[in-house]
Amino acid sequence: MNxxxxxxxxxxxxxxxxxxxxxxxxxxxxxxxPRSFRYLRETIxxxxxxxxxxLTIIMVCxxxxxxxxxxxxxxxxxxFGGTSASGxxxxxxxxxxxxxxxxxxxxxxxxxxxxxxxIGLMRATDQIDAMEMMAVDPIAxxxxxxxxxxxxxxxxxxxVFCAMAxxxxxxVGVTWLGIDNGTFWSNMTAVVxxxxxxxxxxxxxxxxxxxxVTLIAVYQGFTTPPTSEGVAYATTRTVVASSxxxxxxxxxxxxxxx
Amino acid sequence: xxxPVRATPDDSTLVRVRGLTTxxxxxxxxxxxxxxxxxxxxxxxxxxSGTGKTTLLKHITGQMRxxxxxxxxxGQNVPGMSREALYKMREGIGYLFQNxxxxxxxxxxxxxxxxxxxHTALPEVLIRSLxxxxxxxxxxxxxxxxxxxxxxxxxxxxxxxxxxxVFDPQLILYDEPFVGLDPVALNQVLKLIRTLNQTLGITSxxxxxxxxxxxxxxxHVFLIANGKVVAQxxxxxxxxxxxxxxxxxxxxxxxxxxxxxxPAGDYASELGFVGAVK
Numbered sequence: 001m002n003x004x005x006x007x008x009x010x011x012x013x014x015x016x017x018x019x020x021x022x023x024x025x026x027x028x029x030x031x032x033x034p035r036s037f038r039y040l041r042e043t044i045x046x047x048x049x050x051x052x053x054x055l056t057i058i059m060v061c062x063x064x065x066x067x068x069x070x071x072x073x074x075x076x077x078x079x080f081g082g083t084s085a086s087g088x089x090x091x092x093x094x095x096x097x098x099x100x101x102x103x104x105x106x107x108x109x110x111x112x113x114x115x116x117x118x119i120g121l122m123r124a125t126d127q128i129d130a131m132e133m134m135a136v137d138p139i140a141x142x143x144x145x146x147x148x149x150x151x152x153x154x155x156x157x158x159x160v161f162c163a164m165a166x167x168x169x170x171x172v173g174v175t176w177l178g179i180d181n182g183t184f185w186s187n188m189t190a191v192v193x194x195x196x197x198x199x200x201x202x203x204x205x206x207x208x209x210x211x212x213v214t215l216i217a218v219y220q221g222f223t224t225p226p227t228s229e230g231v232a233y234a235t236t237r238t239v240v241a242s243s244x245x246x247x248x249x250x251x252x253x254x255x256x257x258x
Numbered sequence: 259x260x261x262p263v264r265a266t267p268d269d270s271t272l273v274r275v276r277g278l279t280t281x282x283x284x285x286x287x288x289x290x291x292x293x294x295x296x297x298x299x300x301x302x303x304x305x306x307s308g309t310g311k312t313t314l315l316k317h318i319t320g321q322m323r324x325x326x327x328x329x330x331x332x333g334q335n336v337p338g339m340s341r342e343a344l345y346k347m348r349e350g351i352g353y354l355f356q357n358x359x360x361x362x363x364x365x366x367x368x369x370x371x372x373x374x375x376x377h378t379a380l381p382e383v384l385i386r387s388l389x390x391x392x393x394x395x396x397x398x399x400x401x402x403x404x405x406x407x408x409x410x411x412x413x414x415x416x417x418x419x420x421x422x423x424v425f426d427p428q429l430i431l432y433d434e435p436f437v438g439l440d441p442v443a444l445n446q447v448l449k450l451i452r453t454l455n456q457t458l459g460i461t462s463x464x465x466x467x468x469x470x471x472x473x474x475x476x477x478h479v480f481l482i483a484n485g486k487v488v489a490q491x492x493x494x495x496x497x498x499x500x501x502x503x504x505x506x507x508x509x510x511x512x513x514x515x516x517x518x519x520x521p522a523g524d525y526a527s528e529l530g531f532v533g534a535v536k
Binding site: 122130131133136 | 319321341345346348349351353355357359360361362372373376377421
């Protein structure tokens, strides 16, 4: 399948053409899902690559986000004597916003770029064409496994991020600043709602972000001009487009889910 | 040339091209091209660079669709095929890419095993023997565990050749198989192509520039220029038929029906000499 980069006369029409091309590519990807079931091993390999290999960065960043959040909140809330609520606020802000958004941004930088660069290079060295000639559908073998891996990995990574953030908050709040351990946990469990915060916040948002980031990454890889500059630009575009898409989509989803 | 009206291929023709017209980027690559590739023979396609020899191979495999015309492989029209039919057909075709196009994440063994793993459920033992047999045939059994980036250009091409023949296809398309091979490897590849053709009856189509190599193995040569077949015949007679096309191409002359220069404006004026002369 020869994916062509959509053309446009100026920045606006070019961006519109890209969004349109991306949408059509999504349909191709989804249509290839049944055919990609026979490449289950490839999907698992990609899951390892984009998911498991991203664990370190997600865990470390989650820990520090939780720690700094607790530090800031403690100092602000201590003015009103409300430090006992800080654990609860950390949990809510992490579950509803920071968890999915920061995980998705990190995921775009860590996994999205490598997907784009990998597919772009495969394209430039005729590997995609070679697969076509060996009667292996590159959409089902290359694109869809990466897309599915991203969609599956993102919610899991987001859960790990949230857990590490709560742990970081606990470390700073309880261990260092001396908030009562019981207060920390009971306030949190009293306020966090499984449906609105965990299902809608963590799982649904990160599922959507995972789909958007990997779609953009795979699409950019497949439409890369086969040059070194082309691959470089495509990788950059993956990060830029993913970041904008994540933050814009976050606003829309929050508005609908609240 | 055979009768162009007869659209159904007889048994002796594996690939039949009729009225093939392709325009790429405003340039006419093929203009009503017609040719027949005989079954079980070695056919060479020659012609000046840029005449679309690789494009012709891509038309035959359905990687590119022509603007008009029909390409019959086993009597089925390739441009009209569904994706499934196209993939089914490609399982019976081996294709050797100009730049080898090995999968860089897999080692040599896995590259050759790739088509087998994708399309068959053969036990590992059988895959192993098949792959090692093909690697032995191209002289690279010892390199089975090397990665593609550790291979020289000529070795990579031989691995790609082993991969192309791993399924014992009925038709193999070789895109520039001799480029970058040292004389020993070249001889081995020539021998291999001939053996595959003679023992298994595999139809081979070569795109090549090396006249000496082509004369050694090809049964039939098509010379393509300006979007048409300008000469054809067996390799000995075609070089001696005396037409201006063959004289220029096989004689390597810059002057003739095929211009050596890519179309351009006036040389002197582009260098800025016109004003100075006046």
